[in-house]
Amino acid sequence: MxxxxxxxxxxxxxxxxxxxxxxxxxxxxxxxxxxxxxxxxxxxxxxxxxxxxxxxxxxxxxxxxxxxxxxxxxxxxxxxxxxxxxxxxxxxxxxxxxxxxxxxxxxxxxxxxxxxxxxxxxxxxxxxxxxxxxxxxxxxxxxxxxxxxxxxxxxxxxxxxxxxxxxxxxxxxxxxxxxxxxxxxxxxxxxxxxxxxxxxxxxxxxxxxxxxxxxxxxxxxxxxxxxxxxxxxxxxxxKPVVPLNMLLPQAPLETHCSSNASIPPTRETLQAFLADGHTKEVVQQFIHVLSVAVKRRILYLPRDENLAPNEVLKMCERKANVAILFSGGIDSMVIAALADCHIPLDEPIDLLNVAFMTEKKTIPTNCNKKRSKQKNHHEIPSEDFTKNVAATDDDSPYKQFSVPDRITGRAGLKELQVINPSRIWNFVEINVSLEELQELRRTQICHLIRPLDTVLDDSIGCAVWFASRGIGWLVTQDKVKSYQSSAKVVLTGIGADEQLAGYSRHRVRFQAHGLEGLNKEIMMELGRISSRNLGRDDRVISDHGKEARFPFLDENVVSLLNSLPVWEKANLTLPRGVGEKLILRLAAVELGLTASALLPKRAMQFGSRIAKIEKNDEKASDKCGRLQIIS
The missing domain is CATH 3.60.20.10 (Aminohydrolase, N-terminal nucleophile (Ntn) domain)
Incomplete structure (x- = not known):
């Protein structure tokens, strides 16, 4: 970078x-x-x-x-x-x-x-x-x-x-x-x-x-x-990728799923699709190509094994070289599971989980009893301590940070710990107050988001900036310690929703115009991703001296997905949590993931609650006055 x-x-x-x-x-x-x-x-x-x-x-x-x-x-x-x-x-x-x-x-x-x-x-x-x-x-x-x-x-x-x-x-x-x-x-x-x-x-x-x-x-x-x-x-x-397959099916799609909307989908719902030989083969091919994409993005990093013997750190002090923007949703869970396959076992992986304060709470004076400061980690100033303190459970006085992405993030952490209990998974709780958001947007973030200027750009740009900064808290059973991620490479799941019909607008388009309309929507999404997302996210993440890497936008991954007919990637006749990004959910099941494979799509601005922290009456497409502030 x-x-x-x-x-x-x-x-x-x-x-x-x-x-x-x-x-x-x-x-x-x-x-x-x-x-x-x-x-x-x-x-x-x-x-x-x-x-x-x-x-x-x-x-x-x-x-x-x-x-x-x-x-x-x-x-x-x-x-x-x-x-x-x-x-x-x-x-x-x-x-x-x-x-x-x-x-x-x-x-x-x-x-x-x-x-x-x-x-x-x-x-x-x-x-x-x-x-x-x-x-x-x-x-x-x-x-x-x-x-x-x-x-x-x-x-x-x-x-x-x-x-x-x-x-x-x-x-x-x-x-x-x-x-x-x-x-x-x-x-x-x-x-x-x-x-x-x-x-x-x-x-x-x-x-x-x-x-x-x-x-x-x-x-x-x-x-x-x-x-x-x-x-x-x-x-x-x-052009480095093949054109999008616009083929339409000759017969109605099979659902493999109960038509009763009141019955919630289960992991067995997804496993039923994998009973089909062709489907399983396609999913395995997708896993392989995506795994190679992840591997390429975490190789060649300077690691501790390249140090002289007297410089080698103890395993408990080893630093993560790779971080993942992590909500516990299907995109970040699959990336984490694949990264685990390729990163040395004794190297931690940082899972960066951001939350914005949803309500004011009084912090008790005795809240420091179980906390200890960790050597070689970022020391957060004492005056900021209460603003950034981690929420340890839903009954704690820090419930104002218990946003949806924090809840699913913790659940995702437990799934990953089951898949590989030997790995040190650093779940970094990054908590942002309204005051900190407003100050750093004005002084540091505003110009990075621009020339994009909508409410949506403000919400996502600020959320990604705080998440990728990686300053937060590691919460364990017996203590909370301040932490700053040292990882220079940040993996993100962007590109999955655009290619696999992950957004609600894909479902709206499908309901109005069928698979032909859905194909056109996916083509449009991929065509505009450079101007809508990627330049902004690159500027925001790189501001911390870190490099954003996008496995779902690897040329071979995009070519594979473009070559598949749309019904092998998504089936929007099925309910939320199954139909959108279907091929990715099936891959998650094959990789051993459980509850996360069935999580419906939730946009970052809502999952982190940044969209609710200031004005609630704005539309995502509105020009954002907060981005006009000049320092």
Whole structure:
């Protein structure tokens, strides 16, 4: 994970060899391990490249990289497959080596078409004065652009700033393909022309599907001096996943389930589906592909076994390298169960569970008796202690944090402890008061969520920020101790609902328009996930010097799910808790999970109760005034 930035000026008086302090600060929070800046000037334009690295893989490598020809590369990504990167190698250096050997633009596009994993990049070609940049197909890594001064300057950056000027100055770069700017030409015309190389799907016969937002749609929010055009050579990137299977069944779906809505579904309800040989085979295939996706996302991390003998920690003091955003729901439970298969047995796994205060309670003065502070863990200031104290049970005075996700999270923890009692499962109770939410939204979170600006973005963005920060409490039978997660990798379940009809709107669409309508809804969900979710979540999680990883959006997982007919993924004739995300529930049963396999979908903003902590009369799609606050 990195914070990358390129500031370009076409006017000498506007060029600064230093980034603005607030932008530099935000970039460094993303990449706290090493920072570097590099200036390039051609007389008619000046570029300032700034790179800030979170070290996770291979040799610590400062960015930006520059080769002997003056080419410059900034990389914020992970190569999980497609291009060979050995365990001890740094993928930034490998990518730059390949780029430096590219002879023309088709070679560059071929390279990025091969990469499987999340990425955003900025690449300066000195000889041609081209600046290339873009995000991966799903937009799993944030990249913003900001055009100013009537075409005299622009900036590309992983994260924006809190600005007091014109609203929406920073905008997300669409994950529509790779863009290219001719810097030399721009200095002459004073117009910025963005050449787009879009994603396309290639069949054996011909090009059958193109994935590019309308050029007019991309241009709509840009200044008048900026235009977006398709590249003249009509070159493109090869789409990394197969198209969605739109096939419809020839006969009505079998339910394998009682039609009596008053009878709650049971684990046996799901096991009845697995009695069918074909269904079981498909579920096993799904488990395998998802398991490999999880494994790729937890390999190559610096672990204690790489330390010298005198540095090795005792098992009880070993730190978690991987954390999971954990509600106890089906998505996070399956990820946790699969992570358990691949993470060394003596390494803890952090389960990050966030709750927002639902009501004020008086905290008794004798509440500290059973608490002890743990060495080497985060010390929470005493004045914040009562605001963040963990709820140990529903009868405790800390019931204000006993939100739905806390209850299902604790239940999920017990299931995981049954599956693997030898593992240390750190269930981190992260409790947030209204005062802390309002203060940190204003000073730290607001600019990370923007340019997204709805009530829903505010709720999810803030909840994910506090959860991924990982500061909370470990609650055991005899004590409560303060804790801060040290894990640099945070796994999230995003992408499961979008692909497997997990949202209530999927059921509404199915009831109105059948399986054909459901297919179209799923296609739309996946198509907009880059602009609706992923850039925001990347900025929010990375603000803690951590990297978000999305197993459900692994290219092979998406291709498998896209290849299946919709009724093998979900069956919305069945009740909630069974029909939505059916294939994932069947996988959970195969993995040994119990009650969690039947939990209905509950949105994070409701499960954590952040949606209820301030205003209750807002719609999710409303513009959120709280995000307009300028620090």
């Amino acid at each position: 990195c914070g990358i930035c390129c500031s370009v000026s076409f006017s000498a008086e506007n060029f600064s060899k230093e980034l603005k302090e607030d932008l530099l600060y935000n970039l460094m929070r993303r990449g706290p391990n090493i920072s570097k800046q590099l200036s390039k000037s051609d007389g008619s334009y000046q570029c300032l490249f700034s790179g800030h690295v979170l070290h996770l893989r291979g040799v610590l490598t400062a960015q930006p990289l520059e080769d002997e020809r003056g080419n410059v590369f900034l990389w914020n990504g992970e190569v999980f497959s497609g291009i060979k990167v050995e365990a001890e190698e740094n993928d930034t250096q490998i990518m730059f080596n390949y780029l430096s050997s590219c002879e023309d633009e088709s070679d560059i596009l071929s390279l990025f078409s091969k990469v499987q994993g999340p990425w955003s990049f900025i690449y300066y070609q000195a000889s041609s004065h081209y600046l290339w940049f873009g995000r991966d197909f799903f937009g799993r890594r944030s990249l913003l652009w900001h055009f100013s001064n009537l075409g005299k300057s622009f900036c590309l950056s992983s994260v924006g700033t809190q600005t007091s000027g014109v609203a929406n100055e920073w905008q997300e770069i669409p994950a529509s393909g790779v863009f290219r700017i001719d810097l030399k030409s721009t200095t002459i015309t004073r117009c910025v022309v963005l050449k787009l190389y879009p994603w396309k799907y290639i069949s054996r016969e011909n090009i059958v599907e193109e994935c590019v937002n309308s050029l007019t749609q991309i241009s709509a929010d840009l200044p008048a001096f900026v235009s977006v055009v398709l590249n003249e050579a009509k070159l493109f990137l090869e």
